[in-house]
Amino acid sequence: MSIQSEELRTFVAVVEAGSLSAAAEGLEQTTSGVSRALSRLEEKLGASLLTRTTRRMELTEEGRVLLEQARDILASMEQAEEAVRMRTQKPVGRLRVDAAVPFMLHCVVPHVGAFREAYPGIELELTTNDRFIDLVEQRTDIAIRIGELQDSTLHAKPLSSARLNIVASPDYLARHGTPASVEDLERHRLIGFSHLESLNHWPLLHAGGDRYPARPGIRASSGETIRQLALHGQGIAALSSFVSDADIAAGRLVKLLEPAYSGYRQKISAVYYRNTQLSKRISCFLDFLQCKL
Missing domain, CATH: 3.40.190.10 (Periplasmic binding protein-like II)
Known part of the structure; x- marks a missing residue:
């Protein structure tokens, strides 16, 4: 019996999801249905594609060979379908x-x-x-x-x-004061990024140049986390305008040190x-x- 595209799609989904249950959720099928489809595929090929234990599953050598081919086949099918549909000039x-x-x-x-x-x-x-x-x-x-x-x-x-805005919440400024100069930032609590140090060089003109090397007391990997920390009064942050403009307009954040902005845009x-x-x-x-x- 020849294998079917849905069986290949199920196999690829299981590998990428890491488990039968996760693949079933992504495919909107039952776990038992996914398991049966995988078993049918293995039976048709006469080979075991995955070794399963209670903790994890790993590809067999045959499974690795099939995975590469299956991805190419499914991509080609999607491209063929798209090529036909594109003739109608309606993106789908x-x-x-x-x-x-x-x-x-x-x-x-x-x-x-x-x-x-x-x-x-x-x-x-x-x-x-x-x-x-x-x-x-x-x-x-x-x-x-x-x-x-x-x-x-x-x-x-x-x-x-996007501009970078230097901001803090009104609550933070009421408790710690408003920096009057870039040098004043040394005495404040700063919030910055944990994964790229370059993001902690703020575009501010000061005696050392046009990029101020902030030393964050709190670091986070996500700009949204940094925004929330700033909103909750945890310190001063440099946030992209698309993240902070609405908060500034609503008074939830206050823009600081505007005369020192270097004009840099992300x-x-x-x-x-x-x-x-x-x-x-x-x-x-x-x-x-x-x-x-």
Whole structure:
């Protein structure tokens, strides 16, 4: 008996999810149904694809060979389907978009409804990572990145840029005072990033240059966590304008040291691998998002 695409899709889902139950949830099937599909595939191939224990599962040598081929087959099927559908000039299919948590929450999520209304045939799959990811490994079509780009193997589209605001809550300033100069920051509680030290060099003009080396007393990996810490009066932070402008306008945060701002702006870019079958979905999403930024 020949194997079926759904069996391959189930096998790939189990490997990527790490367990039958997680794969079943992602496929919206029962765990027993996924198990039966995997068993049928192994029976048809006459080979064991996974070794299962109570704690984990591992690919056999045959499983590793099949996984590489199965991914290529499923990708080719998706591309073939998209190629036919593109003839109607209506973008359809799944589009996987990844961004840091703050950008996703403040710049993508508010516009999802309007995008779906404009392009009902595109199925959005949104993921969040506060560090750069491997697009192929994470099966991501587009990643929105903030700052300078390093990976030259990717195609990039500039979307916008963002100021960095130095901010604190009114509660913090009432308890600790308002810094009158950049040098005053030495006497304050600062909040910064834990994973990229370059993000803790704030764009402020001072005696040492145009980048102030902040020494955070609290560090976090996510800009949204830093925002929440600032809102809860835990210190002074440097936050992108798309994260902090609404809080400043509402009085939840106060902008500090504006005369010392260097004028630096963070680049906002979309990166992706060139794929002609995905190009219409990608261009629709990026053109839409760029109009909103």
